[in-house]
Amino acid sequence: MYKAILKTLIVSYLLLISSFTSKALQEDFDLNGKSSFLIENTSSDTAFINIENWYTIPWKVQKIDTFILKNNSFYTSLISQAKDYFNLKINNKAFKIFSKPGSIVQIIYQSEDNINFSGSEKNVNEFLLKKGNYFQSTESDWMPRVRFTHNTDEFEEIITANDSITKLQQKFLTDNKMELPNWYFSFERKRLNYLNAYWKLNSLMYRKRMLNKSDSLGPQFLELTINDLSINDSDMLGNKRYMNFLSDFIGYKSDPMYENKMPSNTEEWIVFYEHSIDVINQLLTAEVKDTYLTFTLLIIIERRRYIFNTKWIENIEGEELKKLVLQKYEANPILPKGSQLPFFLLTDSAGNRIKSNDFKGRILLINFWATWCKPCIKEFPYENKLVERYDDQELSVVNICMYSDKKTWKKYIQKYQLKSINLFAENSWTSKIEKDFGIRGIPHSVLVDENGKVFQNKCARPSEDISKEIDKLLIKDY
Template identity: 25%
Template sequence: MFFNWLPYQESSISLTIAPGRADSISLSYSYPDFIFVDNQLGILNGPGGHVVCDIKTTNFRNAQIMFKGSFALENKYYLAYYQYLGNTDNESRPYYNAGEKLNDFNRFPAIADSITQIRLNFLEKYVEPVSQWFKKHEYQRLVYNGNMRKYNVLIDKEFHTGKAFLVRPDYYSFEKQIKLINKDMILNTSYVWATDFYLNRLSKQVIKKVPDAMLYVIDSLCKNTLESDVLKMRRLGVIYTSSKAKYDIIYKSVSFVNQGNRIHNNDLIQAKLGLPKVGARVPAVTLTDINGKQVSLSDYAGKPIIINFWAIWCAPCIGEFPKENKIYQQYKNRGLVMINICIDSDRERWQQISKRANLQMINLFADAENYKVIKAKFNIGAIPRGIAIDRNFKVVDNYLPRANLLSVQEIEALIKN
């Protein structure tokens, strides 16, 4: 599994290598980051880098791996680090486990700091040779990762429970540690995530009328720096997934230090986030409805269609149901078809929630096999996710606003199209 967040790139790679044999894989990097192998080993590489891993045993706990090439010493460190944690997931999982048990979330920053300190202690006591730049970088990366969890664990808990957990203003005192320009650290995923949350909070304080408050804050604080380009690239990807129309307007006006980044970023967005392609026929999908009947999207060709993707664990998705029912009832006699597709979920729980919410539109379920296909064809990342299809069975909006944000004008335009 490879993550590199400019603006959003996640790749799963299947590669099986027989004993005594070798193989290679090339990936496109924006900055140094990890390839995660079997959720146990993180291998660091970066732009222009080349890492060779000579694996003597695949038993992670007793792994014997020789690293050569770029980041050889650093990868030796990370092998020891992830063995110390147990696997790569344990860099983040303890934060979420701790957060799940809390009712008073004001206690969480101190708990998160104690978890981060365990990781910092490992770095401090690591005796094998590594460069000074890496020690500084890794210290900062761990701090940014811990601070990012202070944002994300709270958001994650609210997302899955559908409840708001109020915190005092001093909860965010850790933001003093977050620097948008940090010369002690190479850009990395932890930086991009932590600063994204930080900038989002700052943008809510902007009272000036601007096209996008977060881009305004980036320009104000980062000026003409490489970091400003990186943060803008990430932000533009988020804007695209919330409103393609807004993205099309802002993309033309946003400034970059390196104009090549503007083109590169737009290419990435169109390739990764632009699925299914606007103007193309909607991908073929056949799923099961609440009564066990097989239903294909093509059954509704010739009618305007809104598809909503949701999951049983997504509280915001479930919160959209009343408005979705209302829209369906209001426009069904004018030909509008609304299809809710439940993904990444348990079938029995889907049936229970659907009946409890009295879902009135076409209600379909994607099992694990179908979900893999849908995730690839529709580029399902964050949900809720809406897609609009016109009477010619072509995609007219691949990131339709969720029901509670969908305007009458947008619905009318789809119906009249």
């Protein structure tokens, strides 16, 4: 009786909040947006819950791992800045769930094959459940497309394949139009088109920069890719696929056909980012420009704080977003200079157990990588050169492999003739290392002084002339 009363009170409270939520808040991008999430477990056993919710500003993920006893409920508030999807797993079965600012998402879990929805997005989430069953995957956005990017010789085949996949998804959407709100039908139709354009642009970039393939394209490639899509679409603002599209569109306009080499030192990265900001100012307008600039600057702070120029913030017109970027820049970063190197105990390729404090008395450059990470692999020749250059000095270059298969890791050590000290992070260490070093993407490098104190977390990579900083430590000029 008590549980039933509590559930009723929670639902009533959520509905009361919803009644005060404005249409603008629900429909538009909201930096501080939230959605309510209530799941009821009416099955005969415990339900294990995993939620992964990526949001745009800053580009991060909200993760929830919990369990719900039978005949119990779980409530949480999710960050919800735009109309978008989050990933839900119940007892390891995957579901794609939709929310927007102000949404109330209610799920009644009876069994793996019996899940029902209520709340403000009931019809949309029922459609997504039906779509997942139809395509036999909740990852229909990218899973059928990715193999064409990697395994197709002619780029025209990639274009044709992506168009065909999009048509299938659009047809499924149209076939179910009568079950959906008009606003969602219009939104999802546009989202699928932005996804199609984004994937073509991203495939071109990936094949050029990661696979070293030079594709031949017609003179109207960009125009045909974009077609009638609006570049400045405030209705799609904050949605991951639209933001992905803007990122690759800006990248293509900054460097058509991706002919320029990627920056290889600090000065080149500054020029690269300033050129990108100029292109953003030229092509984007109003709230789209402000939001995308904020998105871009926060990524630079996250990945290359050491080159960030606060003057770039002046390109943002909105005071709230300006303030946010400045606060993120001035906030104390994870592992600021002088922090103690976090402890780790990992195995090397010979099976020896290596501790972080085994390197005391030596300057340490740690590079985190994975076997599937092409930018990480591109760093290997530069790492080997550092080992050779500082062979007779107190420097250790340590590569820590994460998120990877151990056999493949050992194979890559031999394949690329790695001269660094090579350590492997088992699953049990991965989450601790991620948290301790603030890893949001790889490659990720950390420079540590001879006393085991962090000199710079997220420092320049070996390819970006990190030797300048190493030399400062060696001569104690810092």
